[in-house]
Amino acid sequence: QQQQQQQQQQQVVVAQVQVQLQPNLWEMMHQIAKKEGVLQLWHGTWSSLLLVSNPAIQYFLYEQIRVWVLGIKNDRQLRRRRRLGRGVGGREADGGSGPSLLQLTAMEAFAFGALSKTVATVVTYPLQLAQVLIRLRNNELKNNTAVPDRSGRMSKEGEQPQPRPSPGETNDTKEYNGMVDCLYQQYTRGGYRSLFQGMNSKLLQTVLSAAFTFLTYEQTLALVGKVIESNSA
Numbered sequence: 001q002q003q004q005q006q007q008q009q010q011q012v013v014v015a016q017v018q019v020q021l022q023p024n025l026w027e028m029m030h031q032i033a034k035k036e037g038v039l040q041l042w043h044g045t046w047s048s049l050l051l052v053s054n055p056a057i058q059y060f061l062y063e064q065i066r067v068w069v070l071g072i073k074n075d076r077q078l079r080r081r082r083r084l085g086r087g088v089g090g091r092e093a094d095g096g097s098g099p100s101l102l103q104l105t106a107m108e109a110f111a112f113g114a115l116s117k118t119v120a121t122v123v124t125y126p127l128q129l130a131q132v133l134i135r136l137r138n139n140e141l142k143n144n145t146a147v148p149d150r151s152g153r154m155s156k157e158g159e160q161p162q163p164r165p166s167p168g169e170t171n172d173t174k175e176y177n178g179m180v181d182c183l184y185q186q187y188t189r190g191g192y193r194s195l196f197q198g199m200n201s202k203l204l205q206t207v208l209s210a211a212f213t214f215l216t217y218e219q220t221l222a223l224v225g226k227v228i229e230s231n232s233a
Contacts, residue, residue, distance in 0.1 A: 004111045014166075025044070025207055029041060031156075046179075047127065047130070047131045047134075047179050048116075048131075050124075050127050051124060051128060051131070051181075053120075053123075053124055054119070054120050054124040054128075057116075057119065057120040057124070058117050058119075058120040058210065059116070061116040061119055061120065062112055062113060062214060065112045065115070065116065066104060066112065069104065069108065069112075070102050070103075070104070073102050074102055077102070077193055093124060097224035103222040103225065104218045106173045106215055106218070106219060108218075109212045109215045109217070109218035109219070110212070110214070110215045110216065111211075111214065113210050113211040113212075113213035113214030113215065114207045114208070114210065114216075117206055117207045117209075117210035117211070118203060118207050118212070121199070121202060121203055121206055121207070122196075122199070125195075125196055125199050125202065126183055126195040126196070127179065128202075129186070129195065129197065129198070130179045130182040130183050130186070131179070132145065133176070133182050133186065134176050134179065134182050137175060137176055137182075141175055153228060184196065
């Protein structure tokens with residue numbers, strides 16, 4: 001038991017030392033700038049900036065649908081008031097209230113939020129896929145400890161040498177030359193469908209999240225509007 005306790009204490013000490021030796025944010029940035037250059041601190045920024053278009057498309061499309069639907073509701077309300085002999089912005093002769101604040105219903109907000117996020121995800125998904133594939137390929141190349149075999153190809157240590165590829169076979173272990181090259185290689189291997197590989201799970205995750213977000217937003221907006229109307233009455 002004493003030996004086990006000593007081993008456990010030694011393991012705890014080793015773990016604490018390892019945690020202390022791990023560099024912090026500034027030290028890691030300094031190491032990257034020193035070893036790979038200052039520009040590597042912004043490596044991959046262009047692809048990340050392109051993905052800003054996802055929420056831009058989402059909110060733009062949702063707002064356009066919202067304005068269009070509320071415009072239809074407003075026209076219907078005006079026609080209904082004209083038929084009842086009510087002024088456009090006035091009150092009824094019997095002391096009724098003026099026009100109510102128009103808002104989307106819960107179902108409309110949920111459906112329009114899901115629709116806008118679906119369109120944004122479909123449009124930008126190839127960019128997201130390319131970003132993930134580039135990171136996976138870079139990690140694969142960094143972790144690939146390879147040695148040359150007789151044929152000149154590189155094989156991992158402890159594995160059998162890989163045979164020389166056939167004339168029609170290509171080597172997929174080289175690094176992508178940017179996002180366009182990644183998308184092009186993905187397209188040549190599987191066509192248009194390969195550019196949207198795995199999109200179903202992505203849609204299930206993001207569309208439901210966006211739908212509930214816009215639903216909560218519209219319900220909160222309606223509640224705040226009612227509070228403001230009651231206080232101003």
